[in-house]
Amino acid sequence: MDMLAGKVKRTEATINTMATRPDAHTAPDRPIRINAEDVTVHYGAKQALFGISIEIPDRAVTSFIGPSGCGKSTFLRCINRMNDTIEGAKVGGTITLDGENIYDPSLDVVELRARIGMVFQKPNPFPKSIYENVAYGPKIHGLARNKADLDEIVISSLKKAGLFEEVKDRLNEPGTGLSGGQQQRLCIARAIAVGPEVILMDEPCSALDPIATAIIEELIDELRENYTIVIVTHSMQQAARVSQKTAFFHLGKLIEVGPTSDIFTNPVHKQTQDYIMGRIG
Amino acid sequence: MTDTPRVATLTSAERTRLIHSGLRRRHLSEQVFKGLGLAAIILALGFVALLFADVLRKGVPAFVQSNLHLAVTYDPAIIAVEPAPIREAGQSDADFRAVSLKWQRDVALLNWNKVVEASLRAAAPVGFEIDSKQILTTAETDARHRIRELFVADPTLLGKTVEVEVLASANAANWIKGNIDRSLPDTQQQLSAPARALIDQFTANGTISSGFAWSILGNVDSRAAPAAAGLAGAFVGSLFMMLIVVVLAVPIGVASAIYLEEFAPKSRLTDFIEVNINNLAAVPSIVFGLLGAAVFINYFHLPLSAPIVGGLVLTLMTLPTIIIATRGALLGVSPALRQAALGMGASKTQMVFHHVLPVTLPSILTATILGVAHALGETAPLLLIGMKAFVASVPATPFDQATALPVQIYLWQGNENRNFFEPRTAAAIMVLLALMITLNGFAIYLRSRLEKRA
Amino acid sequence: MTQLNSFIIAALLIVLLGFAYQSGWARSRKLVTANGVKIHSRSQYHGALVAIWVLIPALLILGLWAFFGPNITRAFTVTQIPADVVATLDQPALNAAIQRLQALASGYGVSGDLAPYEQGAGAALRNFQLVTFLIVLAAVAVAGILALLFARSRIDARLRARTHVERIINLLLLACSAVAILTTVGIVASLLTEALRFFTFISPFDFFFGTVWQPNNSGTAGNYGSYGILPLLSGTLMITAIAMLVAVPIGLMAAIYLSQYAHHRLRAFAKPIIEILAGIPTIVFGFLALVTVGPFLRDVGNLVGLDISATSALTAGIVMGIMIIPFVSSLSDDILNQVPRTLRDGAYGLGATKSETIRNVLLPAALPGIVGAFLLAVSRAIGETMIVVLAAGNSPVLRGNPFEPVATITVSIVNQLTGDTDFAGPQSLVAFALGLTLFVITLLLNVFALYIVRRFREQYE
Incomplete structure (x- = not known):
């Protein structure tokens, strides 16, 4: 509880000063991990995305912002091919991960999703125990040779997600019994357990209260040392706090992309400016 | 617990290799599972096809x-x-x-x-x-x-x-x-x-x-003259029962659904009524037959094997279905419409009868027709109220002795002259199924038409 | 004559009602135009309220006459037959004499010679009928008019006519929903009373724990036969188990395939077709079981060296299973669709294949609901009648071989209650004891299943 309180204090400070970390706003000169070129998405006859091209750097947080319905989540779901599960969705253009086209027919989508994990808008723990939730990914992918291996993965994943201390005495209780913020961290632990290289987060804090949000943001900041993170958010403050690179979407188009500090302090396009000033809903 | 975990720090290449090695097996089991699903669909569709093919093969020659x-x-x-x-x-x-x-x-x-x-x-x-x-x-x-x-x-x-x-x-x-x-x-x-x-x-x-063979459609049942045995009596008997079901079950069913959904105060009593109706919908039909035998025949001394008794029994049986369907339809009406009506100063009764009910009419009609179609095919309760009897006349009123189409099928399949009556039974089934398909088709047509207009 | 009478009464009622409505409507209109006051309810409601006021006493009188009229007429007719003649007649002969008089009175005439008193008595009866009819008619009219005047006098601007009318509508609606309750009460009461009467002949112990079912249908006291339910129960359970073995895998897998794999066109095509099975009358399934499936199974049995009877638990069970497929599949489909999409996404996002998602996430999440659906299916199988009547072979013997004929509770109900018995002996009364058992079993299954399904729905709402 003390730890939690400390985090809250720190977060309040963060909010007040709008990111104090030295590298928070500097442009990340890191190698490019994911490269999207001219990506389009159609749902049936309706076009949802128009020619999106963007580069996503390794071990940094890239955020997608924009008004609701602008296509930011749709694009995020293209990166691990979640759009495949929606009937009638058609994706055009190319997206490469480490130079490999993820829409290549020979590529196994199951394998791809093991490499690119995802955290969703609403915490969605499986109706199983906390332990089983985290163990599920390693189990299906055959990552653990025995029970000890599995225990190890589960515990280290929970630790990385900053949840272990809170749940270590009740690993066998249902995951749905946790609080919203804990559930979301459980989902992050679940994603980490598979050992992904990239983690996609689709508005991970939209269903959480400010305290839980602060904890998750803290966690994202820590995770970026080991993972490439892409986060969709409707909160500009959040994007400013956690990301190094920001992309602004509007009406299915990518309007502007650049280092987070530039986007927020010195936007090039008028639409971006309007959005940041609160003129676009 | 060791502080130098081995598995959790696998390099990404090692992890990829591990994942890759399991993929073949996993995709195979995926294919097997999907194949099982497809097999289930094909089996189920096959049963439908076989059923109709068998009835037609047997019935058409008759x-x-x-x-x-x-x-x-x-x-x-x-x-x-x-x-x-x-x-x-x-x-x-x-x-x-x-x-x-x-x-x-x-x-x-x-x-x-x-x-x-x-x-x-x-x-x-x-x-x-x-x-x-x-x-x-x-x-x-x-x-x-x-x-x-x-x-x-x-x-x-x-x-x-x-x-x-x-x-x-x-x-x-x-x-x-x-x-x-x-x-x-x-x-x-x-x-x-x-x-x-x-x-x-x-x-x-x-x-x-x-x-x-117009005799099948136009004649009444006959034992002495099998070739002349027809469905006319059973048809009219069924028709009387359907009329009774429509006249009684629909108004009562819709009215009670309206009361329960719109007017009844939420209380233990209405909870009880709700549980009661849900259970009534799942009571075996034969139990309704017992009710009919005990109450209508034995207590009220209504005539045996008369369409009036059959109609009453089928009405009680159909009632829960209509109530549940109507309640579902009422529940689906948007609160905005209700608020709009109330906001105009309409009383609750006016709101329900002028605004909510018309919107739900297509669903209620469809549910009614489906309920009636189901009642049309019901056999077991009718046997218990004496409709096993052989009746060689067309009933003139719902109080006359009569039989019904499904009961006629039951009687014919039991006829000793199997060679002749097996096809004739199948033919009777064709007539019954044709009636039911017509009713169902009509329900679908009505629904799509009314929904388009609404 | 009686048809003409009903017609006259109906006409009178319609005229009265129309007049009452019009009068209430007009009076309330007058209030508006004369005084310029704002009245509480619109004129239609005033009209309707007056009409209702008129209808109630009129219906009351007609109801009384319908109830007492026949007895009064009969009593009068008897007085017209000379006492010495009445003394010679027994009950059926008296009824015949009364019928002759009524035929004479209706003007239809009778065949055969008239007894000396009959001509006069017929005429007197005719007069009596006419007079009573006129009295009733007059009473209806007078009561109606009085009610009309009273209701009309109550009309003023403040009369909440709409509220009154709506309250009456409300009462009518309430009465309608009472029908469902009355049905349940009727079922429970009739099953209980008749079953209790049965237990005065046969002890409940012999019924519930007896292993021999051998009713002696023409037996008299002391020789009623044995009424042990266990052979029937075992037959019922065996057939139900076979049906579930057929319906659950096929129904569940079909639901999974349609909701998770199938292209929406296949879904739009296959779903309604499978549901056709649910709409087909069970007598049709019974017939096909008897003439097609049974012989087919017997031939297959011969081929592989098994002795399968054409009418057997297996035949009835398989066909019943086919009948229940759409029931299982549509319920499972509903339940699977209620599992939130986010759960599926969660599994996909981890790299689970579709079947892994379904088996490890979707089905466990939907399990309570699916179990509920299965219980509903079991309850339906237990109560199913026509398939087993035709295809199970009706052999009420306690045995465990599904290839042999069996009998079930429902079959025995149909066999014992043919409709023309007078419920005097245990032979027919046992049907109610069986029905009560069936009702209780299915009720418990349903209550439990609905409870589970409801809990499941609430979990994901």
């Missing part, structure tokens, strides 16, 4: 009947009876009826089989040897009634010869259609050798011809 074209002579030597009575002045209705009935009884007592036999012999080839009993087995036993009724209706036929079409007997029809193995020895044949030969002769010379 829609062909064998007709005997006879030249019937009303020979005064056989028909020795006084002239038909004519009503005298001042005779009361009852008196005239008594006289008429007596004359008809006299007519009925004549040996009409002789008339039938004579006309059959006239149609047979010259010199064909067959005894009276055997020759009569070629025509259905109701032939003599048909010929007699023509005479009762028109007594001036005496001495004249008229063309009459009667049915060939069920055994003859079986022989013609090949439902009986022709190579069986005489002892196992239902018709004697001369009778079989005569039937073949009749078929050759055109005395017997095939036609659409």
Whole structure:
């Protein structure tokens, strides 16, 4: 509880000063991990995305912002091919991960999703125990040779997600019994357990209260040392706090992309400016 | 717990290799699972196809009947009876009826089989040897009634010869259609050798011809004359019951759904009513039959095997379905519409009857038709209220003895003359299914039409 | 004559109602135009309220007459037959004499010679009928008019006519929803009373624990036969188990395939077709079981050296299973669709294959609901009648071989209660004891299943 309180204090400070970390706003000169070129998405006859091209750097947080319905989540779901599960969705253009086209027919989508994990808008723990939730990914992918291996993965994943201390005495209780913020961290632990290289987060804090949000943001900041993170958010403050690179979407188009500090302090396009000033809903 | 975990710090290449090695097995099991699902669909669809194919294969031949074209002579030597009575002045209705009935009884007592036999012999080839009993087995036993009724209706036929079409007997029809193995020895044949030969002769010379079996649709059930057994009585019986269900179950069902959904205060009582209705919907239909037997027949002394009792039982059975469907439809009406109506100053009753109910009409109608269709096919409860009885007349009112289409199917499948009645039962099933498909199709049509308009 | 009477009464009622409505409507209109006051309810409601006021006493009188009229007429008719003649007649003969008089009175006449008193008595009866009819008619009219005047006098601007009318509508609606309750009460009461009567002949112990089912249908006291339910129960359970073995895998897998794998076109095509099975009358399934499936199974049995009877638990069970497929599949489909999409996404996002998602996430999440659906299916199988009547072979013997004929509770109900018995002996009364058992079993299953399904729905709402 003390730890939690400390985090809250720190977060309040963060909010007040709008990111104090030295590298928070500097442009990340890191190698490019994911490269999207001219990506389009159609749902049936309706076009949802128009020619999106963007580069996503390794071990940094890239955020997608924009008004609701602008296509930011749709694009995020293209990166691990979640759009495949929606009937009638058609994706055009190319997206490469480490130079490999993820829409290549020979590529196994199951394998791809093991490499690119995802955290969703609403915490969605499986109706199983906390332990089983985290163990599920390693189990299906055959990552653990025995029970000890599995225990190890589960515990280290929970630790990385900053949840272990809170749940270590009740690993066998249902995951749905946790609080919203804990559930979301459980989902992050679940994603980490598979050992992904990239983690996609689709508005991970939209269903959480400010305290839980602060904890998750803290966690994202820590995770970026080991993972490439892409986060969709409707909160500009959040994007400013956690990301190094920001992309602004509007009406299915990518309007502007650049280092987070530039986007927020010195936007090039008028639409971006309007959005940041609160003129676009 | 060691502080230097091995698995959790696998390099990404090692992890990829591990994941990759399991993929083949996983995709195989995916294919197997999907294949099982597809197999289930194909099986289920196959059952539907087989069911219809089997009914059609068995039932379609029954829609062909064998007709005997006879030249019937009303020979005064056989028909020795006084002239038909004519009503005298001042005779009361009852008196005239008594006289008429007596004359008809006299007519009925004549040996009409002789008339039938004579006309059959006239149609047979010259010199064909067959005894009276055997020759009569070629025509259905109701032939003599048909010929007699023509005479009762028109007594001036005496001495004249008229063309009459009667049915060939069920055994003859079986022989013609090949439902009986022709190579069986005489002892196992239902018709004697001369009778079989005569039937073949009749078929050759055109005395017997095939036609659409209107008898199935237009006649009432008959035991003595299987070839003439039809569904008319059962159809009218079913129709009466459907009418009763529509007239009673729909208003009561819709009204109680409206009360429960719109007016009833949410209380333990309404909770209880709700649980009660849900359970009632799942009570086996035969239990409703027991209710009918105990309450309507034994307590209220309503007539046995009458459509009124069947209709009441089916009404009680259908009621929960209609209530549940209507409540569902009412629940689906958007609160905005309700608020709009209330906001205009409409009372709750006005809101429900002027705004909410019209919107839900398509769903209610569809549910009603489906409920009625289901009631139409119900058999078990009807057996318990005495509808097992053989009824050879078309009921004139819902209080008369009657049977229903599904019960008629039940009765026919139990007939000893399996060769003849198995196809006829399948034919009756075709009629029942056609009715139900029509009703369901109508429900779908109505729904799509009303929804388009709304 | 009676038809004409009903017609006259109906006409009178319609005229009265129309007049009442019109009068209420007009009076309330007048209030508006004369005084210019704002009245509480619109004129239609005033009209309707007056009409309702008129209808109630009129219906009351007609109801009384319908109830007592026949007895009064009969009593009068008997007084017209000379006492010495009545003394010679037994009950059926008296009824016949009354019928003759009624036929005379209706003007239809009777056949045969008239007894000396009959002509006069017929005429007297005719007069009596006419007079009573006129009295009833007059009473209806007078009561109606009085009610009309009273209701009309109550009309003023403040009369909440709409509220009154709506309250009456409300009462009518309430009465309608009472029908469902009454049905349940009727079922429970009739099953209980008749079953209790049965238990005065046969002890409950012999019924519930007896292993021999051998009713002696023509037996008299002391020789009723045995009424042990266990052979029937075992037959019922065996058939139900076979049906579930057929319906659950096929129904569940079909639901999974249609909701998770199938292209929406296949779904739009296959779903309604499978549901056709649910709409087909059970007698049709019974017939096909008897003439097609049974012989087919017997032939298959011969082929592999098994002795399968054409009418057997297996035949009935398989066909019943086919009948239940759409029931299982549509319920499972509903339940699977209620599992939130986010759960599926969660599994996909981890790299689970579709079947892994379904088996490890979707089905466990939907399990309570699916179990509920299965219980509902079991309850339906237990209560199913026509398939087993035709295809199970009706052999009420306690045995465990599914290839042999069996009998079930429902079959025995149909066999014992043919409709023309007078419920005097245990032979027919046992049907109610069986029905009560069936009702209780299915009720418990349903309550439990609905409870589970409801809990499941609430979990994901």
